[in-house]
Amino acid sequence: MVNTLYLPELREMLAEENAAELREFSIALHPARTAEFMEGLNAAETWAVLQYAEPAVRQSIFPYIGRDKQIDILESHDRAEIADLVAGLPPDDRVDLLQDVREEIVRELLPLLPTEERRDILRLQAYPEGTAGAMMTTSVVRLGEDLSVRDAMTALSRQAEEVETIYYLYIVDATDHLRGVVSARKLVAAIGKPDLRLRELMETDVTSVTTLDDQEEVARKVAHYDLHAIPVVDSERRFVGIITHDDVIDVLREEATEDAQRIAAVAPLEESYLRTSLITLSRKRGVWLSVLFFGALFTAMALDRYDAALAQTSWLVLFIPLVISSGGNSGSQSATLIITAMATGDVTLGDWYRVVRRELVMGLLLGGFLALFGFAASFLFGPRHEPAHLLILPITLVLVVLTGTLCGASLPLVFRRLGLDPAIMSNPFVAGIVDILGIIIYMNVALNVFAWTS
């Protein structure tokens, strides 16, 4: 929803070139709110408003502007001005942004940036997407362990406005290896002892990630240890940056969306739903739909084998969808419960025996329950002349629901064991397998009951 509250005023200020009021607008609110109020402006107008803001303010608002508009601004304005803006953005946001900008523009921008920022961009760009290296920021407070509390406060005060977080001071040695961490909390509490060395204050048991760790691992550690930020070290254990909690929140939201999409057999989208092109969307969905279609062909083959039985007892056909959807539904319940329990760490591979035992009981309970309904349904639509045939549907439902819970629970475990993402063992897959088994079970139960009663 676009906030249109101040749009007329903003446009009027722009028309009047009212510098005083536009500058006031740029600093009156939280940068995210300022950006919200500008949502209705086009890229050129947005940039015009930002021209009136001081460089630091402009840099604080810019990250909250929609990505499309950011790219538009970057691509269509004077490179030198843009380079100033880009140089002042947080290093991690900057790299993400440049990844979306046309390559030739980035090539023109890079030489205009200060050396340090340019190197930083090239270094961060080198890490594959989805790794700690690609998420981290390099703007961080590094101090030596011999510094006193007084000097550390001075250093912190000087850097406070620039660095990504002041919550932790990272203590490094001459070779950039991480020696320890001092929280701002501890430093502030120690103001009364200004001559204390950081060495006395620092925690030496530091939880860190390496540059190539997966972003899910980063999120897990930050959440588990309740951290504000986690340090990142390279393959030689040198301290290269930090990842802050706000980036972890973004990852958690992204991963939750991706998992949900995988569970529903959509290859995860890189962009938002509305911004993904129909071509990309149809490719990401079509691939899995086709795979599932070929899986479902086996149901046709299975039914083909029981042609004679079906032709002879036509009421059997009526319950085919009911049987396979009952199996599919109980299977996707089990699969989702196990996938989410593994994602939060509640279930690990070592729990497989407990999981299977629980799902065995669940399958019998739920199947037994549905069998009661199935018995009633048989009365209504099913065999009218042969009472024993009323048992076909109930027996089938118990077996099919049991098959559903066991397949649904064990396939994600098997996938995890094979080193694959359990979310790919998505519900449609479980349902596909259970569909085929369901038909085979249904037909065999029917044939056996026919044999007993004839």
Next chain:
Amino acid sequence: MVNTLYLPELREMLAEENAAELREFSIALHPARTAEFMEGLNAAETWAVLQYAEPAVRQSIFPYIGRDKQIDILESHDRAEIADLVAGLPPDDRVDLLQDVREEIVRELLPLLPTEERRDILRLQAYPEGTAGAMMTTSVVRLGEDLSVRDAMTALSRQAEEVETIYYLYIVDATDHLRGVVSARKLVAAIGKPDLRLRELMETDVTSVTTLDDQEEVARKVAHYDLHAIPVVDSERRFVGIITHDDVIDVLREEATEDAQRIAAVAPLEESYLRTSLITLSRKRGVWLSVLFFGALFTAMALDRYDAALAQTSWLVLFIPLVISSGGNSGSQSATLIITAMATGDVTLGDWYRVVRRELVMGLLLGGFLALFGFAASFLFGPRHEPAHLLILPITLVLVVLTGTLCGASLPLVFRRLGLDPAIMSNPFVAGIVDILGIIIYMNVALNVFAWTS
């Protein structure tokens, strides 16, 4: 996975009553790590180790111990000792914990707590679960706007060890109304101007939530504004507490799990999968399975109406599972894409027209694609004598997949419009509706083609 690395050493230290080493163990690592190393100990042993730690250290480790063991410790040890421990826990964790402890134990503990802590617990317990009030902590730095930077630093230093976050100083007036916020970053940067008043430093445009706001709304705001903590105000806009980013991370993980469970037609579990009793689990699954079963009964009714056509053309039966699973799969893809896009705010109700138009195109594209496969499948298993009948399956697939994408995309929007959680419009529901429509479409296409060709 239980970390067994130090278990023998820990047990030996306990047996020897080695106070020095046990105290050393309690402070050597991050409290979360210390708790991990004790995972293999039972509740009594864990409590024995904690006896050797200083009270503040004990209070820092305790929140990381597994909930079962926490409850066991609370319920089975001397009330006075336990009261000391409980009094020192962070207010929000404390309330969560006491909710899980047997009521009579809580009644015995409360009178043993200091007045302030007791009132705090009773106040926080009054808020319904899932609201901002139930999530917040009351331990926070409150200062007046006339304080100087120097005095604020002193006040902060004094409280640093106790409060939940030092990242923000909250500026309140005499009636506890929030006047503004000063970030620790700004305060530290202003150390060079010790006589500046906080009034000059504070942000007055403060994003806050009210005590009864839903936890999802809290998470959305914290993520959107990249906050470390968000202030909570009561119905009279008085400042009552804050919610910190680590609690928001927990909420995001919890909500992702709940949404996934709802999508798969399981009523969300309150506890982890393995700790939920089989009775509870079968109730939470059985309710939805039964609802879906009755929905699926309509497929039997639908098929019953086309009894004659099916008896006459037996190959039609073979493709029933294939047709309904193709519709169900494309429907759950659409539903999940729209549910996740709404959860992240990428799609709002106002976008309904764009969504429906996109899914119309997607349905035709994907349906057309599957129709090609369907044509081939008809050759293999289908009508062998009547070439025109080869068109039945392809035409059906286009229409069924289109029905799937349109139902899948629009039902979550309709649910949101009615004020319900779109995740409840779970994939099995969409699949259930598409199953019935799929059968009706399939049979009508067949009857029409038969009519043309006869």
